[in-house]
Amino acid sequence: MKLNLQGKVALVTGGSRGIGAAICRNFAAEGVHVGFNYLSSPEAADELAAELQATGVKAVAVQADMGEEASILNLLERVSAELGPIDILVNNAAVCPGGPMESYSWDVWDRTLRVNVTGAFIACRELATSWRQRQAHGKIVNIVSLAAFLGSTSGHLPYDSSKGALVSMTRALARELAPEGINVNAVAPGMVKTEMVIKKLDANLAFYLSRIPLNRIAEPADIANIVTFLASDAASYITGATIDATGGMMMH
């Protein structure tokens, strides 16, 4: 199957590590120029940008906080100034505080929703507006979670709520942007080997494996492969969907 992504420009939020970095690598392997942001790990971001550039594509890493509108606008401006107009947006950056319900202050709840939902919306709003003006058929892929549908067994209430909101935003935006041929989809991972969950996995691997019908923890590349497909014209008849990437935990 040909994905025809060569020469496109993608922005991956939270691309410096984990699933985001795997998405960046996949795009580069398809000849996509890649812009991505980091928040607090400039070394990892610089290393990844150099690795992507070595494959022959253009790549740029920009420090940005997805919880701050001005920072997001600067990210979009820097990436398009350096790589050209953005064709693909992957909203991947997220924060995941943990604890029981009563431990969450207004500020922690608010920050989680701002980074995971509001920041994603601002990036969608800006890019979809420019795609409308250019009559371009852009692609948006939002990274959500099994937790949006089932909650978490280990206590992440604001995160779970934010991912539910992102699923709803995916559908609402998909409906609004469908007449312009802009696709908006989501991918819902279950457990993926990244820093976000590595401590839980190390402490309780047998428990987590027992819940996964496919009996393995996902690699970041498992998720990146689905995102790459959704970002391509091969998936142009899919919009408003949330792809279940949970190894069978959800069977959605």
Ligand SMILES: NC(=O)c1ccc[n+]([C@@H]2O[C@H](COP(=O)([O-])OP(=O)(O)OC[C@H]3O[C@@H](n4cnc5c(N)ncnc54)[C@H](OP(=O)(O)O)[C@@H]3O)[C@@H](O)[C@H]2O)c1
């Ligand atoms: N891992 C899993 O099992 C799992 C399961 C379901 C869903 N997901 C979803 O998959 C996505 C990626 O998760 P991951 O496990 O790869 O996460 P991760 O390893 O914790 O990486 C998070 C990325 O987001 C960036 N980031 C964090 N806060 C940010 C902010 N305020 N503004 C901008 N960037 C920020 C980080 O930048 P720095 O490196 O600079 O801090 C990093 O690049 C998330 O949406 C997550 O909810 C993950």
